[in-house]
Amino acid sequence: MFKAELSDSNILKSSFDAISSIVDEVQIQTDSEGMRLDALDRSHITFVHLELKLSLFDEYVCDEPEKINIDTDELMKVLKRSKSDDRVIMSLEEGNFIITFEGEAKRQFKIRLIDMEYENPTPPDIEHPTKFEVPFSLLKDSINDIEIFSEKISLKVDSEKFTANAEGDFGDASVEYIHGEKIDTEASSLFSLEKIRQMLKADKFSDIAIIKLGDDMPLNLTLKMISEDGELSFLLAPRIETDD
Numbered sequence: 001m002f003k004a005e006l007s008d009s010n011i012l013k014s015s016f017d018a019i020s021s022i023v024d025e026v027q028i029q030t031d032s033e034g035m036r037l038d039a040l041d042r043s044h045i046t047f048v049h050l051e052l053k054l055s056l057f058d059e060y061v062c063d064e065p066e067k068i069n070i071d072t073d074e075l076m077k078v079l080k081r082s083k084s085d086d087r088v089i090m091s092l093e094e095g096n097f098i099i100t101f102e103g104e105a106k107r108q109f110k111i112r113l114i115d116m117e118y119e120n121p122t123p124p125d126i127e128h129p130t131k132f133e134v135p136f137s138l139l140k141d142s143i144n145d146i147e148i149f150s151e152k153i154s155l156k157v158d159s160e161k162f163t164a165n166a167e168g169d170f171g172d173a174s175v176e177y178i179h180g181e182k183i184d185t186e187a188s189s190l191f192s193l194e195k196i197r198q199m200l201k202a203d204k205f206s207d208i209a210i211i212k213l214g215d216d217m218p219l220n221l222t223l224k225m226i227s228e229d230g231e232l233s234f235l236l237a238p239r240i241e242t243d244d
Helices: 010-022 072-079 136-146 193-199
Strands: 002-006 025-031 034-040 046-053 059-062 066-071 087-093 096-102 106-112 130-135 152-157 161-167 172-178 187-192 208-213 219-224 230-236
Touching: 010 034, 010 046, 010 072, 010 193, 010 230, 046 193, 066 072, 072 096, 072 106, 130 136, 136 152, 136 161, 136 172, 136 193, 136 208, 152 193, 152 208, 187 193, 187 208, 193 219, 193 230
Parallel strands: none
Antiparallel strands: 002 059, 002 087, 025 034, 025 066, 034 046, 046 230, 087 096, 096 106, 130 208, 152 161, 152 187, 161 172, 208 219, 219 230
């Protein structure tokens, strides 16, 4: 038997708003410790990890490990129907993932599980030279500023500040944030703006973004709940510019 109940439907809605933008289908794994998933997009550019711990749920029962193979677009269509004050209850029943919203009314949806070839992806073991925190809202605003002129974004950090900037045919944009952390080195990489935008759809998950950067290295972006009961993290390959 599997049953998981959350008092805040925004946790799932926010998570899968980002995840469904990156991958078409996922395998959600459940056991006695909670729910998690690891997925890699088709282009092998973005890796995503979601972990929702047992302690996050108001009620959680998982008698034996389950693998829930599901189409992320179909799941997101259902999650979008949740209201902010709805409780969400998840369960399994004969090849279906059951999602129930309880609020002003009780609404139940059955999503057919899918057949999928799945090899559990693991992210590369990367030691980034820098790690710092940025307010999530500032990072999202930076993306909106940069997109005025470019589809590429340069992220840079040094001992004093974090900088996001872009150079386009019609203009340039730059955002600076004094991070106040102890960083002894300088690092910068270039990334696809659209790929980062997909990650930042998870705007209800955390107020803080933890960033790890290195020169021409993948971006590690992690969102953690204050209670540390949940984590959503991404690893994005850099754009390598070559001279023609």
